[in-house]
Amino acid sequence: MFSLPLRDDARLRPLETWHAAEFAVHLDRAREHIRPWVGQGFVTDDVDGARGTLRRYAERQAADGARLYGIWLDGTLVGGVMFTAFDAASGSCEVGCWLEPAAEGHGLVTEACGALLDWALTERGLHRAEWHCRADNERSSAVAKRLGMTLEGVRRQSWPFGGTRHDKQVWAVLAPEWRASRRCREE
Numbered sequence: 001m002f003s004l005p006l007r008d009d010a011r012l013r014p015l016e017t018w019h020a021a022e023f024a025v026h027l028d029r030a031r032e033h034i035r036p037w038v039g040q041g042f043v044t045d046d047v048d049g050a051r052g053t054l055r056r057y058a059e060r061q062a063a064d065g066a067r068l069y070g071i072w073l074d075g076t077l078v079g080g081v082m083f084t085a086f087d088a089a090s091g092s093c094e095v096g097c098w099l100e101p102a103a104e105g106h107g108l109v110t111e112a113c114g115a116l117l118d119w120a121l122t123e124r125g126l127h128r129a130e131w132h133c134r135a136d137n138e139r140s141s142a143v144a145k146r147l148g149m150t151l152e153g154v155r156r157q158s159w160p161f162g163g164t165r166h167d168k169q170v171w172a173v174l175a176p177e178w179r180a181s182r183r184c185r186e187e
């Protein structure tokens with residue numbers, strides 16, 4: 001299977017239905033770490049649940065919609081990035097991510113999201129990419145900031161979790177901003 005190197009020891013690859021067993025084992029390591037911060041449908045408990053998530057993404061990708069990619073570090077699936085929404089007709093998408101605890105702090109997600117944004121905002125010609133996170137998810141908003149996104153606003157109390165309605169931040173980058181920041185980095 002083709003893959004994109006993120007670093008010498010890390011690769012980004014499509015995460016597909018046939019990875020269900022590997023994805024389920026990874027979720028065993030990641031589940032409690034990601035549960036407060038991601039969509040609850042993503043936090044499944046067994047191989048069937050994991051397969052269901054992968055199949056849902058595969059079906060949406062077949063319709064040129066959402067897409068899912070895994071990050072393998074030293075050959076182990078440690079997290080991933082995704083288009084949680086992708087709409088070529090309106091020219092906008094939303095990017096998301098997750099990691100198991102041991103893979104945090106290495107820049108893997110920032111690098112992987114950069115690859116997704118390059119593809120969406122240059123090759124596919126989309127105009128706008130969003131990032132949604134709980135307002136108290138500091139590591140997630142730090143990724144949005146590192147990607148050069150702008151905090152556009154807060155949807156108040158729109159993220160129910162654990163009996164509380166949390167605020168949600170909406171960050172975004174526009175295609176000309178992304179291309180300009182890429183040019184600066186190359187110079």
Ligand SMILES: CC(C)(COP(=O)(O)OP(=O)(O)OC[C@H]1O[C@@H](n2cnc3c(N)ncnc32)[C@H](O)[C@@H]1OP(=O)(O)O)[C@@H](O)C(=O)NCCC(=O)NCCS
Nearest residue numbers: 034037097098099104105106107108109110132133139140
């Ligand atoms: C959000 C999440 C993916 C961020 O992970 P992360 O490791 O902080 O993000 P990155 O992979 O981009 O790595 C950045 C970290 O690596 C460090 N780093 C090391 N080398 C780096 C490099 N070459 N480039 C960028 N950062 C690098 C950065 O300094 C930063 O660490 P710091 O925050 O301790 O300063 C992770 O915290 C997570 O999975 N949380 C739970 C699920 C979640 O919140 N998902 C998002 C829902 S909106």
